[in-house]
Amino acid sequence: GSKDDAAAKLRFLEKADKKLQQKKVAALAKELTPQQKALKKLSEAMYPEPADRDQSALGQVLLEVGETAEEHELDPDCVLRMVMIFKNHFANTFLMANTMYCVGMMASTTVAKAPQYWSVLSKCVIAAMRYHQMDKMVLGNGAYALGNLAACSVGLKDMIAESSGTETILGTMRLHESDNILQANCCLAVSKSCRVPALSVDEDYATALKILEKASAIQEEALQLGAFRTILRSLALHPSDAVLRRTFCEAAQALAEGNSLLCTDMLPEGEQEDQSREVLPAEAGGHDEVPDEEDPKSWRLERLVKRITTMMGQDVHAIEYERGNRQVPVEEQHGRDEMVAAYASRALGQIVLARSEHKMAGLDGRFPMLVPDPDKQTVVGQVGGVQQMCDAIKQFPKKRDTVLRFTIAAMANVIRCHEGNQRLLDRHKGIDLLTASMSKWSEDKRHVALILLTLRVMLEGSDGRRNNWYLDTYRGKTMAKMVVKMYTTEAIDSGVQTKIVEAQEMARTWLPERKAQ
Numbered sequence: 001g002s003k004d005d006a007a008a009k010l011r012f013l014e015k016a017d018k019k020l021q022q023k024k025v026a027a028l029a030k031e032l033t034p035q036q037k038a039l040k041k042l043s044e045a046m047y048p049e050p051a052d053r054d055q056s057a058l059g060q061v062l063l064e065v066g067e068t069a070e071e072h073e074l075d076p077d078c079v080l081r082m083v084m085i086f087k088n089h090f091a092n093t094f095l096m097a098n099t100m101y102c103v104g105m106m107a108s109t110t111v112a113k114a115p116q117y118w119s120v121l122s123k124c125v126i127a128a129m130r131y132h133q134m135d136k137m138v139l140g141n142g143a144y145a146l147g148n149l150a151a152c153s154v155g156l157k158d159m160i161a162e163s164s165g166t167e168t169i170l171g172t173m174r175l176h177e178s179d180n181i182l183q184a185n186c187c188l189a190v191s192k193s194c195r196v197p198a199l200s201v202d203e204d205y206a207t208a209l210k211i212l213e214k215a216s217a218i219q220e221e222a223l224q225l226g227a228f229r230t231i232l233r234s235l236a237l238h239p240s241d242a243v244l245r246r247t248f249c250e251a252a253q254a255l256a257e258g259n260s261l262l263c264t265d266m267l268p269e270g271e272q273e274d275q276s277r278e279v280l281p282a283e284a285g286g287h288d289e290v291p292d293e294e295d296p297k298s299w300r301l302e303r304l305v306k307r308i309t310t311m312m313g314q315d316v317h318a319i320e321y322e323r324g325n326r327q328v329p330v331e332e333q334h335g336r337d338e339m340v341a342a343y344a345s346r347a348l349g350q351i352v353l354a355r356s357e358h359k360m361a362g363l364d365g366r367f368p369m370l371v372p373d374p375d376k377q378t379v380v381g382q383v384g385g386v387q388q389m390c391d392a393i394k395q396f397p398k399k400r401d402t403v404l405r406f407t408i409a410a411m412a413n414v415i416r417c418h419e420g421n422q423r424l425l426d427r428h429k430g431i432d433l434l435t436a437s438m439s440k441w442s443e444d445k446r447h448v449a450l451i452l453l454t455l456r457v458m459l460e461g462s463d464g465r466r467n468n469w470y471l472d473t474y475r476g477k478t479m480a481k482m483v484v485k486m487y488t489t490e491a492i493d494s495g496v497q498t499k500i501v502e503a504q505e506m507a508r509t510w511l512p513e514r515k516a517q
Helices: 002-030 034-045 055-071 076-088 093-106 115-131 136-152 154-162 165-175 180-194 205-224 227-237 242-256 301-312 338-351 374-382 385-395 400-415 419-427 430-440 445-460 474-494 497-510
Strands: 353-355 370-372
Touching: 034 055, 034 076, 055 076, 055 093, 076 093, 076 115, 093 115, 093 136, 115 136, 115 154, 115 165, 136 154, 136 165, 136 180, 154 165, 154 180, 154 205, 165 180, 165 205, 165 227, 180 205, 180 227, 180 242, 205 227, 205 242, 227 242, 227 301, 242 301, 242 338, 301 338, 301 374, 301 385, 338 374, 338 385, 338 400, 370 374, 374 385, 374 400, 374 419, 385 400, 385 419, 385 430, 400 419, 400 430, 400 445, 419 430, 419 445, 430 445, 430 474, 445 474, 445 497, 474 497
Parallel strands: none
Antiparallel strands: 353 370
16 A cells, blocks of 8 residues: 555645646736836825825835836826826925926836827926926926936927926026036936937938927027026036036037027137136025026127036046056046046037038938038137047047047047148147057947048048148058058948948049059
8 A cells, every 4th residue: 555655645746736836827927017017006006086195105106116117118007197196296295206207217218109198298397397496306306307308209309398398497497506416407408408309310301301490499499598698607606516517518519509599709819708706696696697688699609618628628536646556647647527528529529510501411311411510610629629629538548438439429520621620630639549549449340430430531621522731741641541441441341332432432532642453
């Protein structure tokens, strides 16, 4: 009998094991996805009647749903529930602040895919900001939500502008001038709601034109509402705040890029605007003189660019002479801020863009709709933009993904077809810095391509074909030989016929004395 007992025991154990496995599979099937969990939590917290809800629990759930929404696309029902919370708990500052945070977190993943709620949601955020205008938590999260909503879709951006979103953000800045964090949040919201949307390559002409015209109208409205003065004042009130310096660059870029709304006249030699007087926030009795009507002549591009280049040249951190028992190279012994250098350069590269007058602009891939404007380029060059960009490359030679990437891409825009800025680049040893960076990161194809493009723009000169004064120098010829060689190698490796023809054309234009190969 003992054998039979053992066999029966074994069968019993196998059966039990099988049951356990089945239970595990069933439990796994029951396990909810992060999206389902978020909707379930939200539904449970909102199940009681509004008056009976546990508000602190609901507030906590909103934060958790926001965290989930940052990475996952949630059920559109979650967006509807945000609208319901606005409706049911509009006077509750704590719940409004958390709802705004949640809306900001879910903007790009979830709200962008639920256009049926765009209009009502954007109006709710704006209304709550206006109602709770003395609560900084609500306003900070509201500015965050509005900025993220505007950034996730052109349609939503237009709705926000039409519902007085820009006016609400600027009003918040004027009400709370002494709060540097709120100022930085609002500058970022201004930048996201006024920025020119990136046009996709396959966008048809009519749509692209409409997007640009709408963006320009939003920028003009912001300027009419006093955005130019407001962001300058914000920076003057908090000159050493590192985050505000960066968001100021982004806001300045958003107001000036892609349009010709700002005045490009330079102040006469010797006539400098007075920056010395201390600015006091309104709360401390230092009121800003607000004109009855904005004067477009007062929107001087030079003032924005001057602030940006001044910041690029300032030390804000302690200067390091040693790092890990090793001496820091002389160029890197400075207290400049990496993020200010990167964002300021990017802003200068975008600020110079305006609508192209070319009749084929936007209809032919070779003629983009936005091109560098010579008057804007002159302002950037005259106020020290080219010099500061060269300094940024010299001072942050290892910051490839921030300073180098933004600065080199921006440089191409600032010098394109502009002899004055090309000469400035040459004078400040920009070409040497670019070639040194290229050999340092030679294995990074994207980095090399960015630098090659800027060098090519330099060699194409002010007529977009041949830079005669530069190519007449020994360094110019040497540079042209290197650029032609690199483009030729790449073209042959790719086997694309048009690229090969292009490289041959470069050689013929820049190096005519070389025999045709």
